[in-house]
Structures are given as structure tokens and as C-alpha cells.
Amino acid sequence: MEMMLHGFMEAFQFNTITLIILGVLAGIIIGSLPGLTATMGVALFLPISLGMDAIGGIVLLIAVYFGSIYGGSIAAILLNTPGTPASAATALDGYPMTKAGEAGKALAIAAIASGAGGLISTLMLTLISPQLSTVALRFSAPESFALALFGLSIISSISGKSVLKGLAVGVFGLIIATVGMDPMTSYPRFTFDQPTLLTGINFIPVMIGLFAVAEALIQIENHLKVKEKTKSITTNYIFPKLRELKVIWMSVIRSSFIGTFIGSVPGAGADIAAFVAYNEAKRFSTKEERDTFGKGNPKGIASAEAGNNGVTGGAMVPLLTLGIPGDAVAAVLLGALMIHGMRPGPMLFADNAEMVYTLFAGMFIAAVLVTIFGLLGVKLFTKVLYVPKHILLPTILILSIVGAYSINNNFFDVYVMLIAGVIGYFMKKYGFPASPLVLALILGPMAESEMRRALVMSEGSYAIFFTRPISATLIALAVISMIAPIIFRYIQYRKENKAS
Amino acid sequence: MKKGLKTVLAGALSSAVLLSACGEENNGNEVNGSNGNNGKTNEAANSNGNEEVAFPEDRIEIIVPYAAGGGTDAVARSFAEVAEEHLGENVSVLNREGGGGAVGMQEGANAEPDGHTVTMVTVELLTLPHSGLAQFTYEDFTPVALLNEDAAAITVPADSEWETIDDFIETAENESGIQIGNSGTGAIWHLAAAALEQEIGADFNHVPFDGAAPAITALLGGHIDAVTVSAGEVGAQVEAGDLRILAVMAEDRLDAFPDVPTLEESGVDLSIGTWRGLAVPNGTPDGVVSVLEDAFGEAAQEDSFIETLDNLDLGYRFEGSEGFEDLIQSQDELFEELIPSLDLNN
Amino acid sequence: MLTANRIIGIILIFFSSAVWYIASGFPEQGGSGPGTAFFPQMMAVLLIIISLGLIFVNPVTEEQTKFTKEQLFQFLLIVITLVIYIFLIPRVGFAVTTLFAAFAFITALNKANHLIAAVTALIITGSVYAVFRFLFNVPLPQGILF
Numbered sequence: 001m002e003m004m005l006h007g008f009m010e011a012f013q014f015n016t017i018t019l020i021i022l023g024v025l026a027g028i029i030i031g032s033l034p035g036l037t038a039t040m041g042v043a044l045f046l047p048i049s050l051g052m053d054a055i056g057g058i059v060l061l062i063a064v065y066f067g068s069i070y071g072g073s074i075a076a077i078l079l080n081t082p083g084t085p086a087s088a089a090t091a092l093d094g095y096p097m098t099k100a101g102e103a104g105k106a107l108a109i110a111a112i113a114s115g116a117g118g119l120i121s122t123l124m125l126t127l128i129s130p131q132l133s134t135v136a137l138r139f140s141a142p143e144s145f146a147l148a149l150f151g152l153s154i155i156s157s158i159s160g161k162s163v164l165k166g167l168a169v170g171v172f173g174l175i176i177a178t179v180g181m182d183p184m185t186s187y188p189r190f191t192f193d194q195p196t197l198l199t200g201i202n203f204i205p206v207m208i209g210l211f212a213v214a215e216a217l218i219q220i221e222n223h224l225k226v227k228e229k230t231k232s233i234t235t236n237y238i239f240p241k242l243r244e245l246k247v248i249w250m251s252v253i254r255s256s257f258i259g260t261f262i263g264s265v266p267g268a269g270a271d272i273a274a275f276v277a278y279n280e281a282k283r284f285s286t287k288e289e290r291d292t293f294g295k296g297n298p299k300g301i302a303s304a305e306a307g308n309n310g311v312t313g314g315a316m317v318p319l320l321t322l323g324i325p326g327d328a329v330a331a332v333l334l335g336a337l338m339i340h341g342m343r344p345g346p347m348l349f350a351d352n353a354e355m356v357y358t359l360f361a362g363m364f365i366a367a368v369l370v371t372i373f374g375l376l377g378v379k380l381f382t383k384v385l386y387v388p389k390h391i392l393l394p395t396i397l398i399l400s401i402v403g404a405y406s407i408n409n410n411f412f413d414v415y416v417m418l419i420a421g422v423i424g425y426f427m428k429k430y431g432f433p434a435s436p437l438v439l440a441l442i443l444g445p446m447a448e449s450e451m452r453r454a455l456v457m458s459e460g461s462y463a464i465f466f467t468r469p470i471s472a473t474l475i476a477l478a479v480i481s482m483i484a485p486i487i488f489r490y491i492q493y494r495k496e497n498k499a500s
Numbered sequence: 501m502k503k504g505l506k507t508v509l510a511g512a513l514s515s516a517v518l519l520s521a522c523g524e525e526n527n528g529n530e531v532n533g534s535n536g537n538n539g540k541t542n543e544a545a546n547s548n549g550n551e552e553v554a555f556p557e558d559r560i561e562i563i564v565p566y567a568a569g570g571g572t573d574a575v576a577r578s579f580a581e582v583a584e585e586h587l588g589e590n591v592s593v594l595n596r597e598g599g600g601g602a603v604g605m606q607e608g609a610n611a612e613p614d615g616h617t618v619t620m621v622t623v624e625l626l627t628l629p630h631s632g633l634a635q636f637t638y639e640d641f642t643p644v645a646l647l648n649e650d651a652a653a654i655t656v657p658a659d660s661e662w663e664t665i666d667d668f669i670e671t672a673e674n675e676s677g678i679q680i681g682n683s684g685t686g687a688i689w690h691l692a693a694a695a696l697e698q699e700i701g702a703d704f705n706h707v708p709f710d711g712a713a714p715a716i717t718a719l720l721g722g723h724i725d726a727v728t729v730s731a732g733e734v735g736a737q738v739e740a741g742d743l744r745i746l747a748v749m750a751e752d753r754l755d756a757f758p759d760v761p762t763l764e765e766s767g768v769d770l771s772i773g774t775w776r777g778l779a780v781p782n783g784t785p786d787g788v789v790s791v792l793e794d795a796f797g798e799a800a801q802e803d804s805f806i807e808t809l810d811n812l813d814l815g816y817r818f819e820g821s822e823g824f825e826d827l828i829q830s831q832d833e834l835f836e837e838l839i840p841s842l843d844l845n846n
Numbered sequence: 847m848l849t850a851n852r853i854i855g856i857i858l859i860f861f862s863s864a865v866w867y868i869a870s871g872f873p874e875q876g877g878s879g880p881g882t883a884f885f886p887q888m889m890a891v892l893l894i895i896i897s898l899g900l901i902f903v904n905p906v907t908e909e910q911t912k913f914t915k916e917q918l919f920q921f922l923l924i925v926i927t928l929v930i931y932i933f934l935i936p937r938v939g940f941a942v943t944t945l946f947a948a949f950a951f952i953t954a955l956n957k958a959n960h961l962i963a964a965v966t967a968l969i970i971t972g973s974v975y976a977v978f979r980f981l982f983n984v985p986l987p988q989g990i991l992f
Contacts, residue, residue, distance in 0.1 A: 030982070043568040044982050047577060140723035164899050168858065171893045175865055178886045181600065184708055186631065186686040187873060187882050190865075195606060198599035198633065220924060221917065223955055266717050267710075323736035324717050331713070335574050341811045345736030390955035394948050395970050401932060402940075402974060406984040408597055414932050422925060429913070430850045448885045449710065455879030456707050457679060457723065594985065 004126070007357030010055065011365055019056050020063040020362055024369045027067020028377070032074045034208045034396075035403020037084045038270065039328040041068040046336055054340035055355060059362040061336055065329055066366040069270055069309050070114040070374060074381050077106045077301070081212035081396060086270035086308040088207060088438050089278045092158060093293065093300030100296050103382050105240050109298050110305045111374020112245070113252050117306035118367030120256035121263065121313025125320075126360050132314070133321040136264045141457055142464050144267055145450035146474035151272050151443045153482035154279040155436040160294055163486055165432045173440025174447075176201055183449035184456070196412040203441035205404040205413040209420025210427070210434040212400045216393050217425045223389050239375075240298070248302040251281040255303040259310020264317040269327035270308040271442050275435075277307025279481065309370070313363065319344050320356065553787035555615055559590040562778070563611070563619045565604025568595045571812065575648055575776055576620045578808040579799065586795040600624060600687075602634040609640040613781040615788035618644070623688050623774045626832050630839040631686045638832060641779035642789055643824035645796040648809060649817040650730035651750035651773035652692035653760070657719060658744050660726075665747035665766050668726070669700055676703035679724040681715035684708050686842075689715075691835070692749055692772045693728040694842050696763070699770050719743065730774065731757055732813030749773060754815065772834070775817070777824050793821050855900035862890040862897070927951075940986040944971045 010016065023045070030041035041064050049057035072087030077094030090110065097106040124132065139147075152170070159166020179190045180200025191197040255277035262273040281303030282293045293300050311327075318326045323345025325331035337344050342352050349356055384392070404417040424434055458464035466472050562580055566572040573595060580591040596604035601624040608619025621641060628634035654665065662668040672678055682690035685708045697704045709715040712729040719727050720742060727734070731754055737743040738757075745760045749772050753762055763770050778796060780789060799805065800818045809816045819827060865886055872883040931947040948967035953960065978984045 026981075029977075033977075036982070040568075044984075046568070050577075137717065137721035140718050140721055164896060164903060168854075168893065168896045168900060171889055171896060172858065172861075175862075175886060175889045175893065178889070181633075182685075182872075182882045183710060184685060184879075185873075185882055186600075186633070186684065188633065189872065189882065189886065190868060195599045195602050195634070198602060199597070217921065217924060220955065221920060224920060266714055318717070322717070322720060324713050324720075331570065332568075335570070335812070338812050339574060339578070339808060343736045343739075343813070346740030346742060347736065388956070390952055391966055391970070393955065394951035394967075395974075397928065397951070398944055398948060398970065398974055401935075402978055402984075402986065405935075405987070406978065406982075409594065409985060410596070410598070410603075411932065411936060411987075418925070418928060418932065425921070430854065432854075452879050452885075453707060453709070456705065459677065459705065460879055 003357045007361035010358040011361035019060045020365050023060045023063025024067035027064040028071035031068035031071020032083045034212045034400050038068040042329050042332045055358050062362055063366045066370055070370045073110040078384050080215045086274050089274040089304035093297050096296035104378050107378045108240050109301050111371050113302040113305040114309040115367050115371025116252045117256045117309030118312050121260040121310040122363040124260045125313040125316050129317045129321050132264045132317045136318055139265050141450045141454035142468050142471040146471040148443045148447035150474050150478040153478040154275050156482050157279055157485045158435050160433045166436045169432050170436035170440045173437040174444040177441050177444030184452045204407055205417035206420040207438050208400045208404050209417040210424035213421025214424030216396045220393055248299050251299045251303045252306040255306035256310040259307040260314035263311035263314020266326045270311040273311045274304040274308040277303045555788045555791050556589045561617050562593050563604050563608045564595050565601040567597045582802040582805045583799040586799045602628050609636045611781050613783040615784050618778050621779045622776050626835050630835050638828050640782050642782055643779045644792050646777035646819035646824040648814050649775040650815045651748045652728045653731040653748045654746045655734045655743050656726045658742055668746050672702035677705045679707055680704045681707045681724045681727040683712040688774045689729045695772055699768050735813045851900045855897040858897040859894055862893040866890040936987045939988045
């Protein structure tokens with residue numbers, strides 16, 4: 001406790017707090033631009049942080065991390081173009097709210113949920129990281145496979161009108177995910193001798209194409225069709241009422257826990273957490289309410305945002321306690337810590353306790369700042385909606401191209417994005433949902449490689465998935481969450497037929 | 501407080517440096533082509549009495565075939581910083597990831613052989629071509645400087661029954677199916693385990709992971725029996741007493757772990773590991789190579805660079821053009837024999 | 847009746863068959879467990895089953911989205927413009943191509959004053975360039991111009 005207090009004193013020093021503010025602001029901008037993910041944001045600031053002292057440098061990177069995870073939700077809500085994969089789930093309900101003229105409320109809820117997610121997960125990191133890391137260590141290949149399967153099972157609940165179409169998109173995505181070197185044998189699959197295909201099709205350009213480019217193409221078409229100026233979406237800045245916040249607080253807390261836990265599992269990150277949290281919020285809702293998910297339910301935004309921001313604290317658990325990066329952002333942070341002469345791992349708390357608690361304090365402050373900036377920015381962000389379409393749409397297209405290019409500095413990704421954009425356009429036209437494809441590209445490689453790794457470990461016996469308690473439980477949950485929505489829908493369908 | 505202000509200033513300054521580096525990029529390559537001899541003469545070349553070459557005329561770009569924020573990237577970035585002073589030009593880092601390093605190294609091999617594009621090559625320069633995953637060979641490059649080398653280390657959990665490397669070898673010779681985690685099939689740590697397997701006539705169950713970190717996680721969780729990754733990668737866990745290194749696959753004991761024996765001490769003649777160095781495309785004029793070699797040689801001996809490697813738990817080893825070439829050739833012979841025998845080639 | 851769902855279903859069946867065929871040429875895995883081809887082939891089979899569903903399940907109630915010739919023409923025009931734009935970026939340089947592309951899109955979408963369109967294009971290009979180039983230090987491609 002005393003250490004924590006000391007940490008806050010350090011973090012509130014003028015220069016440190018300045019760095020946190022700058023980091024969060026920069027992170028929000030980075031996150032809101034398509035293609036610039038949290039990982040890239042942190043990597044971009046790494047060289048700058050190296051010129052600072054250890055505390056300043058690390059706190060800056062953490063602030064960028066927090067800001068960019070939240071920033072992704074802004075474009076997702078306002079323009080249906082998630083800035084990062086983690087906010088693809090936010091778009092599911094965020095964009096419908098914008099279309100209904102509730103952009104201000106949606107953004108405010110996202111800001112509050114994001115801050116809460118960050119706070120709760122940092123709190124858990126501070127209090128129970130040793131326990132969390134013990135659980136995380138029990139995750140090996142079979143458990144990770146089961147988690148991936150559980151994630152994939154969500155496809156059936158985010159499919160919108162037609163589960164069949166959602167499944168088609170999901171399985172198509174799983175096939176696309178196998179392009180590249182086989183994770184187990186390194187054999188190049190479906191690469192047609194193209195070296196750029198060896199590492200597979202990057203899901204970020206695909207996501208930019210499916211969401212941003214496809215949306216822009218559709219809107220350009222509508223704009224040309226209507227001829228007269230398309231009516232701009234009206235929005236009024238209404239702060240959500242306390243009554244409305246009461247409705248979402250359970251979802252926020254549940255999602256924050258889910259996010260923290262998924263973040264602490266090595267190999268699973270914010271994108272997965274957001275979808276899982278979204279799905280759980282839907283599952284825990286009343287029957288009537290369940291149908292409003294995907295049509296602008298504030299709980300959808302709250303759960304997705306609390307879930308992906310919850311990962312921030314969770315991802316630090318294996319990094320700080322075991323010295324192992326759980327995801328890509330943590331890997332960059334690991335490098336940053338080590339360059340500053342700190343070695344994350346079991347000894348960190350003993351050797352650099354002061355530093356660790358300053359880091360925790362910085363995380364708390366960053367989480368609070370996310371909410372503050374998010375709420376202050378609502379008015380500013382919604383201005384985007386008043387930008388005339390003939391300026392906004394070309395800008396989105398240009399940003400998409402630059403974003404796709406800047407991931408790996410190559411044009412192959414830009415063409416992938418364009419192709420995804422064309423496919424996405426037809427998918428929108430014919431009622432095929434885009435989210436299952438993103439989910440499949442994120443989880444497909446994980447599901448396949450973990451399953452095969454588990455089977456290598458068990459020397460071919462499938463029993464390994466069912467004899468281990470965590471794995472068996474998750475697989476059972478996956479089957480339930482896959483089939484339940486289909487059964488519900490079938491019952492509803494029968495009822496409707498009877499009635500008519 | 502004063503110190504704080506300095507940090508902010510340092511941050512602002514370093515971003516200013518980055519920005520100015522960007523500004524110069526705008527001049528592009530054409531400048532080199534059109535007025536080739538107008539560039540400034542390098543001081544390093546003069547002081548070493550080499551024939552005068554007009555190099556460098558422009559900023560130097562280091563292609564890193566791996567992602568920003570990774571180990572190879574960290575080595576390149578910290579080296580670029582010190583090399584700038586010795587070259588008298590900006591040195592920038594360009595990440596070109598893909599194909600397990602194949603994309604970036606291919607681009608480096610195809611670059612204009614004028615010394616302005618330097619590639620960070622790693623052991624994958626040798627392993628990728630032999631696995632049929634790359635079109636280039638090491639002969640497409642002229643090595644300039646070796647910066648780092650890390651040997652494979654056989655590491656087990658602290659509560660493992662194997663106390664010494666001899667215990668391990670004894671079990672391996674008698675039982676099959678010891679689960680050895682590696683960082684990916686065909687990756688260097690898999691090759692290290694496979695080479696050991698051949699050398700002592702064992703039958704391991706190789707479990708490939710997506711990188712070294714998840715393999716170490718699985719080892720900590722007790723899901724596999726051992727890993728063969730670099731000593732640095734398990735350093736933190738060894739220090740904390742969670743893991744134990746049985747032996748390193750190097751010619752000499754490591755400075756960081758003086759108590760850990762080498763495999764050779766147990767009669768197994770095997771040294772294998774990863775390394776990182778800088779190379780230019782084949783066909784670069786000798787004068788240019790020697791300017792680079794001199795400048796890189798001085799830069800590599802800067803304390804700040806050596807300290808960065810140390811902080812990153814990376815082994816420091818410097819070799820000039822010739823020594824680097826020797827290392828590459830001898831390792832290439834090893835992989836040429838080893839990789840086809842593993843049946844990775846399809 | 848050849849509905850949209852049926853066409854998509856048929857395309858997906860062809861796609862899955864190709865996946866199955868190519869995957870059948872993958873080598874066997876040395877160790878234990880399913881090999882390289884297992885996952886893609888399993889997914890191909892699954893996709894064929896789902897596609898059959900798309901073809902045969904209630905095609906009557908399916909909403910038909912009309913796709914006129916004019917729409918197709920417009921759509922192709924935009925996509926081709928984008929392809930040319932992307933193709934030219936590394937050859938001519940990001941700033942110049944983006945300036946022209948932005949101008950073209952703005953005038954196509956809004957037949958207003960050309961001067962205003964040009965100024966807007968300049969502002970868009972300038973701010974994107976500045977943000978990526980200088981704020982985030984992302985090297986943007988430069989061709990013969992800049």
C-alpha cells in the first residue's frame with residue numbers, strides 16, 4: 001500500500017503526468033486511424049521512449065497502449081470503420097446507434113466502459129497478478145485450442161439475420177487463414193510461390209477492406225444515387241443518464257474480468273476479448289433484449305470496450321510476473337523494459353519495486369484519462385459526422401490505403417485491402433456479415449496450431465482435450481454457445497410460422 | 501524536477517532527430533545516381549588510409565527483416581544510433597517483415613549494391629534457402645560485420661529429474677519421446693534440438709511453438725520437458741530459480757552463465773545458435789565495403805551499444821567482414837547437411 | 847431460379863473444391879496428429895455443406911437485391927480508379943498521386959467549384975502526409991516525384 005502511494009507520487013510528477021497525457025492523446029489518434037493498431041502505436045513510440053529515463057519511457061508507452069485501444073472505438077462507432085481489430089466488436093452496436101442519431105451517447109458509453117475496463121484490470125493486476133499467472137501457466141496447447149474454439153463459436157451469435165450466411169463467411173475466413181507457412185511443419189500452403197504470402201494474409205488489411213473500404217464504396221454509391229445532398233446524420237450530445245449507466249454496469253464489470261483473464265492468457269489479445277465479452281453480455285441479457293444486440297444496444301458497446309481495455313492490465317500479468325510477453329504489445333514493452341535495464345520476470349518486484357508501482361500508478365492514471373478525454377472529446381469527434389460526404393469518403397479511402405501500407409511497408413497489403421473491400425462490398429449487398437471473417441482470421445491460426453500442437457504433445461491421442469478440466473469446460477461452453485443461438489432461432493421460427 | 505524536464509527535452513530532441521531523418525529521405529535515390537561524385541568524402545576512409553571513395557553520399561538504410569519491437573529490431577535500432585556518428589550520415593531502420601525473414605532479406609539482396617542499403621542478416625539467411633523457403637543464398641550478400649551471437653541452451657524446469665546434462669543425455673539415449681519445445685519447425689532452435697538428437701542418437705518429440713516465448717511458457721507450466729532456445733531468452737526465469745540450464749551448445753562457456761557447461765565438455769561436439777550481423781548486396785565495391793566495415797567496427801565497440809545488447813540478454817560478438825564470412829561458410833556446411841536429413845524439404 | 851444466394855453458393859463450392867484439390871497435394875506430417883492438409887480440407891468440406899444450405903434453404907423468402915448495369919459500371923469505375931491510384935503511388939510518389947486521386951474523387955462526388963475541390967484535396971493530402979510522415983514517422987512511398 002505504501003509502495004502504491006509512492007508510485008502515485010512518482011507518477012504525479014510534472015514530467016511523468018505530461019508524458020501520460022501526451023501518450024494517451026497520441027494513442028487515441030493512432031487507434032482511431034485505420035491500420036494503426038495498438039501494437040504499431042507502441043512500436044512507433046519505442047525509439048522516442050528510449051531517449052528518456054526508464055520511468056518516463058515505460059509510462060509513455062503504457063499511455064499510448066491505453067489510448068490506442070480506446071481510440072479504435074471512435075471510428076468504429078462513428079464511421080463503422082474499426083481503427084483496430086479490437087474494436088471490430090464495438091462497431092456491431094456502435095454504428096447502429098450513430099445511425100439512430102445517438103453517436104454522442106455511444107461515444108460517452110465507450111469512453112466510460114474503456115476507462116472502467118482499464119481500471120478494473122489494473123486493479124486486478126496490482127492485487128492478484130501472481131494468482132492470475134498461475135492460472136495462465138495452466139494454459140497449454142489443449143486449453144488454448146479450446147479457448148480459440150470458444151471464440152469461434154461466437155460466430156453464430158454475431159451473424160445477424162442469417163446464421164447460415166455467418167457460418168459461410170466464418171468458414172471461408174478459416175480457409176483464408178490457412179494461407180502461408182503451416183504453423184507446425186512450415187510447409188508453404190496456398191502460397192503459389194509468392195514470398196509475401198509465406199506469413200499468411202494479414203488480417204488487418206482485410207479488416208480495413210471489409211469495414212472501411214466496403215462502407216465507403218456503398219456510401220459513394222448511395223451518394224451518387226441520391227444526387228441531392230445526402231442528409232447528414234443528426235446527433236446531439238447527450239450525456240448518458242445515470243439510469244442508463246445503471247443498466248450497463250454489470251456488463252462492464254463482467255467484461256473487464258473477462259478481458260483481464262483473456263489478456264493474461266499467452267497468445268490471446270484484445271480482439272478476442274472484445275468478442276468474447278460481447279457474446280457473454282448478450283448471453284446474460286433477457287430474451288427480449290437479446291434481439292436488440294447488433295441493432296444499437298448500449299450494452300454491446302460497453303461490453304466490447306470494457307473487454308478490450310480489460311486486456312491492458314491482463315497482458316501485463318505474464319509479462320511482469322513471468323517475463324513472458326502474452327501478446328504483440330507486451331512483446332514490444334518487454335523490449336522497452338529490457339533496454340532500460342529492467343528484466344521483467346519473477347525478480348522484477350524484488351529488484352525494481354519502485355518502478356513497478358510507478359508503472360501501476362501510471363496505468364491507473366492512463367485509464368482515468370481515457371475516460372476524461374473520451375468524454376471531453378465527444379463533441380469534437382462527432383464533428384466528423386458533419387464533414388460533407390464528398391470530402392469524408394475520399395479521406396477514408398486514402399487513410400485506408402496509407403494504413404494498410406504502413407503495417408509492413410508493402411503494397412501487397414494494400415492490394416489485399418482493396419480485394420477485401422470489393423468482397424466486403426458484395427457481402428454487404430447480399431447480407432453477409434463481415435465480423436465472422438475477422439474473427440476467423442484472428443482465431444483460425446490459433447485454433448489449428450494449438451490443436452495440432454496438443455496432438456503432437458499427446459502423440460496423437462484426442463483424449464488430451466477432454467481429460468484436462470479447463471480444456472473440457474471450454475469445449476463444452478463452445479458447443480453450447482455455437483448451437484444455442486441456432487436452436488433459439490429455430491424455436492422462434494416455428495412459433496412465427498404457427499402464428500401466421 | 502530538473503531531471504524530469506531533461507527527459508521531456510530528450511524525448512522532443514529524439515523525435516526531432518527522427519523527423520530530420522525523414523526529411524532527408526525525400527531526396528530519394530536518384531540523387532545518388534545523377535551526381536555520383538559530388539558527395540562528401542568520408543573521414544573514416546581518410547583516416548584509415550584506404551583509397552578514397554565518395555561514400556557515404558546519402559543516408560544509410562538498414563533493412564530489418566523482422567517486426568519493429570522485436571530482438572533483431574532492437575539490435576538494429578541501437579546500432580543505427582551509434583553508427584551514425586561514425587559514418588557521418590543518418591542511419592535509419594526499415595522493417596520489412598514476412599516469410600520468416602525471407603521477404604526482407606530478399607529485398608536486401610536485390611538492393612542497389614552501393615552500400616547505402618545494408619541488411620540485418622540472421623542465421624535464417626542460411627536456414628531458409630536450405631529449407632526451400634527462399635530464393636536467395638548467402639552468396640548474394642557480402643558480409644560486413646557480425647554483431648551478436650547466441651548459442652542454444654538446453655533448459656529444463658528447476659524441479660526436473662535431470663540435474664546435469666549427463667543425466668539428460670542418459671535418459672535421451674534410453675527413452676524415446678522426450679518433449680522438446682522449439683520456436684517453430686525449421687527455425688534455429690528446432691535445428692539445434694534436431695542436431696543434438698542426431699548427435700547422441702536420441703528420439704525426441706519436437707513440439708513447435710510460435711516463437712520462443714510460448715515455448716518457455718509451456719516449459720514453466722510443466723507441459724513439456726525441455727526447450728532449446730538461447731540462454732538469454734530464459735535468463736530471467738533461470739535467475740529466479742524456475743528454470744535450469746543444463747548445457748549450452750557453444751564452443752566456450754558463456755560469460756553470463758559461467759557455471760553452465762558446454763555440450764563439448766560432455767563429449768558431444770556440437771555448437772549451434774543464432775547470430776545477427778550486417779551485410780550489403782554482392783557486387784558492392786570493395787572501397788565502400790571497407791568504409792562500412794571500419795565505421796561499423798568502431799560503432800560496435802561503443803560502450804552504449806554493448807550495454808544495450810547486455811540489457812537485452814543478447815550475446816555480444818563482433819567480427820569484421822572476413823571473420824563473419826568464415827562463420828557463415830562453416831555454418832552453411834552444417835545446415836546443408838542437417839536440414840535435408842530432417843526431411844523438412846518437400 | 848438463380849438467386850444471389852445460389853450464385854454465391856455455387857462459387858463457394860467451386861472454391862472449396864479447389865482448396866480440397868490443392869490441399870491433397872500437401873505432404874504428410876512426420877510426427878503424430880493430423881497433417882498439413884487436414885485443417886484446410888476439413889474446412890473445405892464444411893464450406894461445401896454450408897453452400898448447399900445456401901442453395902437449397904428457403905430461396906423463396908430471400909430478399910432480392912437489385913444490381914443494375916449502371917450500378918455495376920459505377921462500381922467498376924471506382925475500383926479501377928483505386929487500382930490505378932495504388933499502382934501509381936510507388937512509381938510517381940505518394941503526395942502527387944494522392945493529390946490527384948483526392949481531387950478526382952471530390953469532383954466526381956460533388957460537382958462544385960474546381961478551385962474549392964483542389965484546395966480540399968491539397969488539405970487532405972497535406973494533413974495525411976504530415977500525420978503519418980512526421981508525427982508517426984511512417985515512411986511513405988516516394989516515386990520519381992515525392
